[in-house]
Amino acid sequence: MKLRTRLTAWYAGVFLIAGIALIGLNYWLLADFSPLSDGVAVARTTAPAEQLDVYGGFTAVEAAQLPADTLVFSPAQVKTDVMSTVLWQSAIALVVAAIIAVWLGWVVAGRVLEPLHSITSTANRLEAERLDHRIELDGPPDELKELADTFDGMLDRLASSFDSQKRFVANASHELRTPLAVQRTLIEVALAAPDATDDMRRLGAHLLDTNERSEKLIDGLLLLARSDRGLATRELVWLDEIIDDEVESCGSLAVSKEVTFDVSTRPYLVEGDPVLLAQLIGNLLRNAVLYNKPGGTVSVRLDRELVVSNTGPTVPAEAVPGLFEPFRRLRDRTGTAGSGLGLSIVQSVARAHQGAAKARPNGGGGLVVQVNLPETGVRQPA
Known part of the structure; x- marks a missing residue:
């Protein structure tokens, strides 16, 4: 249940409790009040209202003067009728007022939560490479204004931190490679x-x-x-074409390891960084070839998601989650040419594209890696 709905329910609930308490108090006070002591007689009369001796809204007459067909009500009957009328009318008024209170509570809750929607909207627009958005909430210096200003200050610090990190990575790239x-x-x-x-x-x-x-x-x-750090730029990329290119790039490695590819894809358009996506697929294919057996197969399927599986050695199920951590491998560190970053990069790139990566042991040996990347829904023209 959303916060606006909960606030509206609280407003309406408090109003209903107060209304019921007020009706109960009025009903209790009315129960102790009775302006009549001898009863009430009801009869038709043609006399002007100003000539009648009226007490409490009723005409007072002698009992002997009443016609034979006059209806006489006892004080208890009058009291019961009045209290019943008051109760039902109060209940109807309470229901109508409660409906109005729910509507007003909904409107007021929306106005109160409007700054929070601004904060949420700003947070959804943020990316690692686009930290220039700010809330800049106008209004009195209340708690919500303080929250928005605190959020803006946090974004300023994050932007400064990311700028420093980008400079560090660029400098490290040059200083380490040279x-x-x-x-x-x-x-x-x-x-x-x-x-x-x-x-x-x-x-x-x-x-x-x-x-x-x-x-x-x-x-x-x-x-x-x-x-x-996220994606600096986004463009439309055909994932099936990248798969074809990476399979061709891994061809010589597959031949040296006596591994064959089994590829089945369909046109699949995503929005993202083509270089990072190529690294994702390339790491999956190279891992599937390196950690395979002679005469093995690497299966590549692209339909609703990308699935890459191989026929390598048996992988314990409890060891699969650790494979996505940097420098975690099943084999000894000196027993393979890998660096232990392949699946870590796959997972990081998938997250940068609002996707996810997971793995499970393959029946009979090997590993199955599933990568879910959001598809744009655009299809290649026939």
Whole structure:
């Protein structure tokens, strides 16, 4: 139940309790009041009203003067009739007033909660790359104005923090990649020397492999930091076309691992960053190939969601959630060329696109990864 509905219910409930209490008080006071002591006689008369001796709204006459067909009511009967009339009329008035109170409560609650709607609307428009929205609530310095100003101050601090993080990532990207590129060049030059010995060549190959791992690790960390910050730009991307490109890119790796692809897709349009989406699919495919067995298969299905499964070794169900954490792998750290960031990047990119990623063990061995990305609903023309 929404807060506006609850506030309206509270307003109406308080009004009903007060109204019922007021009716009860009036009914109790009326029960102790009786202006008549001898009864009431009802008869037709043609005399002008100003010539009648009226007491409490009734004409007082002698009993002997009453016609034979006169109706006589006792005080108890009159009192019962009056109290019943007052009770029913009060109940009808209370129902009508309660309906009006519900409507007024709904209107007042909407006016009271209007600043909260502004806060919610501003929060929904915020993204990591667009923190320029502010509430700037006008009004008296009450609690809601204080809340809006506090929210604006928090956004100012967040914008400053994100700007600092972006500068740090850009500087780190340059500072970390440059020495690795220099090291790789020096190693390649040393290996190309005519007097390079076999031991030096083996050492150089090992150093190049270590250097490549370091570069991939840095690229993965920077990509993870970028996707965690959200999307800087959005554009319409055909996900099925990216899958075809990434499958082709992983072709040589699949051949070396004796793994085949089984791909089934349909036109699927999403809104997002094509580079990050390519990284998401590429990581899924490379993981499915690397953690597979010779002669195995990588199945790629794209219909309502993207499903990538392989036929690798058995994966314990309790170990699956930890695979989405950075640097978490089933195999030993030195037993594979992976950096342990593949599924972490997949999950981060999916979240940046308002999607989700989950995994489960594949029957007979391997892993099934399901990625749900919001589809725009636009279909490719036939």
